[in-house]
Amino acid sequence: MNLRLIVLLSVFMAVPQWANASYLDLQSGSLMGMVHASYGDSFFDNHHFSGGMGYVPKLDNHAEMTLFSLRYRYQNPYRFNFNVGGHDLQLSPVNFGTSLLYGKHSDLFLELPDQYPKGYYKPTALRIIFNYQSILHISDKTEVYFDISVLDVGLITYVREPEFFMDNYDYLGLEGITNWGFGLRRHF
Amino acid sequence: MKKLIFLFFVITLAGCEYELSPWETDAHCPGVSVEENLARLAAFEEANSKPDSFKVAIIGDPQQYPGAFEDTIKHINTLGDEVHFILLVGDLAETGIKAEFEWMCKAMSKSNIPIIPVIGNHDSISFGKDIWLDTFGEFDFYFTYFNTRFVAYNDNQYEFGEAPDREWLRESAEAVAEDGQPVEHIIGVSHVPPWDDNLGFDAHMSDSGYELTIHGHESSFDYWEREDVGLPHYITTQNRDPGFGMLTVYAGADMPLQVDNCSRDCLITTSRVIGIPSPQ
Numbered sequence: 001m002n003l004r005l006i007v008l009l010s011v012f013m014a015v016p017q018w019a020n021a022s023y024l025d026l027q028s029g030s031l032m033g034m035v036h037a038s039y040g041d042s043f044f045d046n047h048h049f050s051g052g053m054g055y056v057p058k059l060d061n062h063a064e065m066t067l068f069s070l071r072y073r074y075q076n077p078y079r080f081n082f083n084v085g086g087h088d089l090q091l092s093p094v095n096f097g098t099s100l101l102y103g104k105h106s107d108l109f110l111e112l113p114d115q116y117p118k119g120y121y122k123p124t125a126l127r128i129i130f131n132y133q134s135i136l137h138i139s140d141k142t143e144v145y146f147d148i149s150v151l152d153v154g155l156i157t158y159v160r161e162p163e164f165f166m167d168n169y170d171y172l173g174l175e176g177i178t179n180w181g182f183g184l185r186r187h188f
Numbered sequence: 189m190k191k192l193i194f195l196f197f198v199i200t201l202a203g204c205e206y207e208l209s210p211w212e213t214d215a216h217c218p219g220v221s222v223e224e225n226l227a228r229l230a231a232f233e234e235a236n237s238k239p240d241s242f243k244v245a246i247i248g249d250p251q252q253y254p255g256a257f258e259d260t261i262k263h264i265n266t267l268g269d270e271v272h273f274i275l276l277v278g279d280l281a282e283t284g285i286k287a288e289f290e291w292m293c294k295a296m297s298k299s300n301i302p303i304i305p306v307i308g309n310h311d312s313i314s315f316g317k318d319i320w321l322d323t324f325g326e327f328d329f330y331f332t333y334f335n336t337r338f339v340a341y342n343d344n345q346y347e348f349g350e351a352p353d354r355e356w357l358r359e360s361a362e363a364v365a366e367d368g369q370p371v372e373h374i375i376g377v378s379h380v381p382p383w384d385d386n387l388g389f390d391a392h393m394s395d396s397g398y399e400l401t402i403h404g405h406e407s408s409f410d411y412w413e414r415e416d417v418g419l420p421h422y423i424t425t426q427n428r429d430p431g432f433g434m435l436t437v438y439a440g441a442d443m444p445l446q447v448d449n450c451s452r453d454c455l456i457t458t459s460r461v462i463g464i465p466s467p468q
Contacts, residue, residue, distance in 0.1 A: 006367070054209075063211070112335070119314060122283070151287060156252070161255030161256070175204070178205075
């Protein structure tokens with residue numbers, strides 16, 4: 001566990017030394033692991049692509065697991081300025097993205113195990129996550145963000161049966177399908 | 189503006205969960221365990237005299253449609269006191285993740301009567317087995333209700349390998365209940381109907397005293413038995429069909445069982461009466 005954490009942090013710290021990185025991202029929660037480090041670049045100003053690796057240690061409610069991701073984020077250029085304690089800050093309130101998440105664990109599979117007939121299950125190790133971010137720009141290069149995510153099956157089920165969620169959960173039923181996390185992003 | 193931002197974050201935090209990954213195992217499902225529901229059933233049995241008959245609703249495969257599942261449960265609530273409990277014959281989840289179980293638990297909480305679940309194959313993938321053990325309890329169990337023995341067993345062969353446990357099934361079909369009363373009917377309940385490659389299973393079940401087995405998995409109503417054994421298997425449809433099955437148990441060892449295919453509105457039913465078992 002400690003070795004994996006060191007490797008993860010090393011990747012995060014070392015990338016600027018050799019890569020022409022646009023940004024590095026460190027996130028916790030929102031279905032991406034206890035810690036998830038990503039390296040990404042920007043395209044056409046507002047489009048961001050990244051690849052990352054995350055980790056969850058063994059917990060009472062979670063097996064030890066390494067996660068891998070490919071992520072896309074659209075960052076709306078609109079920002080509004082405000083001042084807190086003499087510091088000028090900017091908030092980007094509306095940004096959306098999607099991630100392809102792979103969980104590496106013996107109980108999950110990408111390729112159907114031999115005992116199953118062809119097509120019996122879809123891969124259980126691969127999930128799609130949709131997310132919203134609210135980004136607080138602390139400086140030109142550093143930002144922190146609040147992330148809200150919805151898992152593939154959550155979005156599908158909500159679209160199919162919105163009344164169920166609206167009747168049983170708060171905030172238009174979104175309470176039943178959303179998760180939160182937070183992160184730090186550093187541009188280079 | 190600061191207050192607005194603060195309010196936004198407070199509302200958002202209150203409405204979401206901090207989840208490390210899709211594969212967490214601590215489903216928030218109060219009151220749905222087999223143990224709790226059997227305790228409710230036992231309390232009802234204790235407080236009431238034995239009826240001439242009672243009904244059991246059979247719901248199968250509600251996966252990914254918690255709203256339809258909730259509708260069915262609410263409908264069963266309106267059917268009156270004749271329906272004593274619900275058998276939920278597996279596949280609550282589609283991909284075996286915590287969120288799917290939690291939605292189903294939310295729907296289950298709307299039931300006025302106990303719901304007794306058995307594990308399905310889709311419930312067993314990803315970390316579904318861990319979630320099931322933590323949320324509902326053991327994969328194999330039995331109970332006796334007004335002299336009828338219900339034996340719920342795991343027969344998800346692909347996911348568990350050695351399932352079902354034939355020896356346990358035989359031992360669970362004891363002719364005398366825990367309270368010393370005779371068992372009048374013995375009914376097996378599992379998700380998957382008997383597998384074709386499980387040779388001799390029907391004969392084993394029949395020889396052990398089972399009169400009927402109840403299942404889901406096939407996503408449509410079905411009823412069949414092997415000619416050489418004669419043990420009937422009733423399969424209910426997937427819940428979103430919409431539909432559910434209804435078992436009627438008549439008091440007395442010499443009285444039959446009855447199963448009905450029931451649309452959600454129960455306007456059209458196809459009834460089958462399972463004959464009195466031959467002496468072994």
